Amino acid sequence: MRISELGATTGVPVATLKYYLREGLLHAGEARGATQADYDATHVRRVRLVRALTGTVGLSLQQARTILQLVDDPGDDLYETLGCAVSALPPATTEPDPDDPDPYPLAREAMERLGWRVHPTYAGMAQLEQALAAASDAGLPMSDERLEAYARSLHDIARYDLDRLPGDDPAASVEYTVLGTALYEPVVLALRRLAHHEIAGRMLHPDAD
Amino acid sequence: MRISELGATTGVPVATLKYYLREGLLHAGEARGATQADYDATHVRRVRLVRALTGTVGLSLQQARTILQLVDDPGDDLYETLGCAVSALPPATTEPDPDDPDPYPLAREAMERLGWRVHPTYAGMAQLEQALAAASDAGLPMSDERLEAYARSLHDIARYDLDRLPGDDPAASVEYTVLGTALYEPVVLALRRLAHHEIAGRMLHPDAD
Known part of the structure; x- marks a missing residue:
């Protein structure tokens, strides 16, 4: 064409x-x-x-280029490449101080509690640390029980996502991972709010039809 | 003091x-x-x-005032009040055209498929519509199967949240709902990314210890 x-x-x-x-x-x-x-x-x-x-994802051309280069040249270690590609997505996180032996203590404790094996300076760790600290500062710290309940459900979603990774096609895997992470995040948040609305309706307006 | x-x-x-x-x-x-x-x-x-x-939540003073007024005067219908309070949170959504009989067709179909009873113009519907349309535009439409898998997990999280609503204290309920929605959303997204990372590690680096 x-x-x-x-x-x-x-x-x-x-x-x-x-x-x-x-x-x-x-x-x-x-x-x-x-x-x-x-x-x-x-x-x-x-x-x-x-x-x-x-x-939609809101990247600058330079940020998009980082991801496109990983699509074009996924290298030999798909696990590493997928991690780099997702780390290039918003929200921006700052690199940890390489001399700090424990840059994300709240996130580290959470991963230990869950028994999840993740790289200790993966961008998602910075994201979780910031989120847990903000909740704590506002007087609504995430309890261990809540952490475990959320983590169980989100692990199921992540398992669904990964089961559909086109693992025999590295370039397609990078595309799927990046877009599936970024584009489905707003769906996740909207569904949580709608589920709240739906359950609140049944709890607080039990007689409505 | x-x-x-x-x-x-x-x-x-x-x-x-x-x-x-x-x-x-x-x-x-x-x-x-x-x-x-x-x-x-x-x-x-x-x-x-x-x-x-x-x-943390990033509201203007005027937006915060809307929520504070609902905390101070929750009125008689807690379901309605909680819905208004959450609708005052970001992301901003535009009011639907009152003459449009079906302003959020993708979100409406999704709710019908899930059997969730929600108000058809609740702000979460606008949010879901936009998210589903963006995924579709990018060539990664949300399949019915994926919708159902995500919805199941997020309904469990929402149930956990609502089970802890201090329903006999309307002001505290508004506070809990608003802060629990906004502050735990970044936790939800970080945990999904970390779960991806954790599962990808086991799938792609099965021999690492």
Whole structure:
């Protein structure tokens, strides 16, 4: 297909597609004469990925580039690559002080309690530390019982997600992991609020029909 | 206690406390002479709530005021009040067009599939609609099977939360609901990412110890 058709198919303006091409975010089409090129399904897929990362997910082009490089070159250690790709997603976390032997004490204790084996400086640890500290500061510390209840349910969701990882295709695995993490997070939060609403209705308005 | 002690206890500068008092976000202390007032545990609790809402949760003073008014005057219908309070939290959603008979078709279908009875224009519906549409646009639509798996787990979390609602104290119920919704959402997302990391480690590095 021509670039105009690539634009129509993906809903991305041709000027933006040309920008992606210049920036190396999108691979060149197959040359058809001096001024035309031919695009295929791989371009459609890539444009959708770039648009999702820079639009919905809200990454800068530079942040998106980090993830696209991991899609293009996932390397030999998929576990490592998936961790790096997810760590490039918001929320931004600061690198821990390398001299601090215990940078995330609340998160570390939580992982020990749950028996989860995670890298002690994985970006998710910084995220959890900040979340637990904020809840504590506001006078609503996360109890061990609540931690365990939440963790059980979220582990089930994560297991569902990982069972569908296209593990024999590393590039597709990176795409699935990044988009599935970022795009389904708002679904998770909306469903929790709707479940609260649904249960509160049955508890507090038991006679409504 | 004096205002300086209220500041030391809550970690909020006295100038900020005076601002809260002027703005009516914090109730006056008991007068002790012409220029002094006495503050008690109700003030400590309120300052922590205002600080959590305007700090961690990120509300403007005007948005926080909406919630504080519901804490101060929860009215007769706790279900309605809790729904209003949570709807005042981010993310901001726009009111649906009152003439649109089906403003959130994807979210409505999801609720029908799950058999959840929710108000069709509850703010969580707008949130879910936007999340489902974004996932779909990015080429990763939420399948019915995934929706059901996520919903089951999040319903368990919501049930845990609601079982601990201090339902005989409406003001405390509003506080718990608002803070428990907003402060535990980052915990939920961090735990999902850490669960992914943990499961991916076992799947992809089965021999690591």
